[in-house]
Amino acid sequence: MREDFLHYLWKFKKFDLLNLKTVQGEVITIIKTGDYLELSGPDFFNAHIKIGNQKWAGNVEIHLKSSDWYLHNHEKDPSYTNVILHVVWENDTPIFREDNTEIPVLVLQDYVAKEVVDNYQSLLSPKTWISCEKQIKDIDYFVLKSWQERLFFERLERKSKFIHELLEETNQDWEAVLFCLLAKNFGLNTNGTSFLQISKAIPFSIIRKESFEIENLEALLFGTAGLLDSDKEDLYFEDLKFRYYYLLHKYQLEKTIVFPVQFFKLRPDNFPTIRLSQLAGLYHKHQNLFSKIIELKSLKSVYELFNISASLYWQNHYQFDKESPRKAKVLSKSFLDLIVVNTIIPLQFAYSFMMGEEISENLIDFMNEVAPEKNAIIDKFTLFGIKAQTAFESQTLLELKNEYCNKKSCLNCALGIELLKNNSN
Template sequence: MQEAFLHYCWKFKKFDFLNAETSAGENIQLLSVGQHNESESGPDFFNAKLKIDEQVWAGNVEIHLKSSDWYAHHHEKDTNYDNVILHVVWKHDVEIYRKNNTEIPCLELKNYVPPKFISNYKNLLQSNYRWINCENEFHEFPDFLLQHWLERLFIERLEEKSERILKLLAESNTNWEAVLFQLLAKNFGLNKNGNAFLEMAGSIPFSAVQKTEDVFQLEAIFFGQANMLEEEKEDAYYNQLRKEYKYLKRKFHLKKHSHIQVEYFRLRPSNFPTIRLSQLAMFYGNAQHLFSKIIQENSLDKIYQLLEVETSAYWKSHYSFGKESKEKSKKVSKNFINLVIINTLVPLKFCYQKYIGKNNSEELVELMRELPAEKNSVIKKFNSLRKKTATNALESQALLQLKPNYCDKNRCLHCKLGLSLLQKTRD
């Protein structure tokens, strides 16, 4: 049993409230359940209104699995709970008193929730051998309900990413161009080197990037700050970069983070950190005022053109320093650009518009619907439960929000799909 279930029963009156009585046998007339407090502190429902026998009460409602949890959580010492007018519990095991020694009325819900409803709840939440609790019913959800919930989840995901972006913004003294640079660096590093690239970018004053339009010098800075120019090598280009980096390090007063370590293991050569950093250097060596261009552009085709970039000449015939390979143009792929749009551009656009007090979520929703769905094990599994669950990037991003934040945590009672299933099985 979870407290969330009791919250749900109280909030939506999923119990026999017409015949409810306190543990002392007093009649309870429920006039208003109050406002659900979904934060971590304070009573669970504010401004409830109810009538106990002939006395009308207005105040807060606290919900626990057991009455004794009141004392276990030390609410008797917290002034936030002084105005609790009803203690709603599953099992009443001890009387609860206010500071003035008056008893707080208690409603023991287990006497009023229909047994079949409890059974349906347990069947939903106690599915230990399922990938997600509702996997057997997932294909039955109405399209409208699923699409509406996925759109909500997508916005929720953007809200979470906005918090991280705003943190970077504060650290950069409100420099949106610098934040874009760090986010792009992380994206160019992908999962394997994303954090290392992010830290590398954060170690470089963005003014140094702005003042350096030469791609070779940008490569020197990026490789140097990523600790990729530390060893002695018999390679002319490598040694030129190393020499240039020593000069630029002094010029821009760069501070290295010795713990930054890039990875090559299990990476395709096209995703080697050498290739990705060269592409990032080419990107910033050939474009100015990138933030304003990205914020203003809504055409997917033009965004593709803006982000299309390849490596410098040396890397056309190399994947690693000193190891020549067949010459080949190494442009970023369309799939890679899609990831940049999904993970950097769209969250940044959302955050910026929110920062300046505008709402562009509809534009971003439409843009995401134009992009293909991501391919990974989570999306593949959802598509096996329901054909074409994820047909575009909005849906795949929403599912990536759903699985770890709701399904894996058994938060079915916070999920529109889980709530609809619980209601349906009750009927």
């Protein structure tokens, strides 16, 4: 038994409302269960309850055991002085106010039908990948779609926290924040942390100043990544190395140590050399990139803006001093789809929120143009009858799995609540 189940029972009145009595024997009539705000303090605020012949307006606190009141030190917290009813599953000790009057107690298990408890325990079975895997395909379409919208924006809100941290670090420079986000996501999972460190190590003011020479941008990025530390008989390598140390001296920068970039087990097109060169190419081609990205509203416009490739040297190289067959190292559509999901949409969401603009529908429409991610979680949902057709849907399924299913938070999930409601009818 978990406390969130008791919150669910109280909020949706899933118990016998006609015969309620306190443990002291007084009849209880619930006029209003109160507002479930999930804030610090009592669980339900501004409840209206009649106990015996007296009507009360105040707060309701819920615990598995009445002794949890003392375990959580509520007797010392003034925010609990207005509690008018203590709802518990088990009453193991009386609870008193500061004036020594006993707080009325309702033992909820005396009024909950067995099938309601059985449905709850079945939903939280620990032996399944997700608790509702046998039932999720039968969820009402409108309930599912409404919940997906909520999940989508919860996911964006979580991603926004990182953006706000970057804003603090960059003195509210949105262009610098974008550079950090792009660098991190150009590095993908393997080199994302290293690329982020690289972007933070180079003041964005220098990226602005040097963007007119792509060799200087590559020198800064490759040098900071530690890719110019060795000696090679390669003219381009030697040129970048010379430029790097010249730029360190010019801007009085100290050489920064970052996590070593990785090549192992990466497809050649994802080698850090190629991705850093493409990032340099992007900033060489576009000044004021942030303002352009904020205005993007379609996948086609993304493909046009990011129509760049690695520099000329990398057309026939993947690593320094090792020639390979010539190939234009352009940004693929699948890679740009990831940039939309992980950089462009979160950035637009965070910026619009700070500007007080409402663009929710635009973001959903944008994401519905993008193909869904392909990973084990999305594949598993497909097996249970929930197939993601777009990135909007795949993102919501990832949020559902990671933030609700994995945490067994079914009673905070609209799908779990819907299933409990249906099974209890």
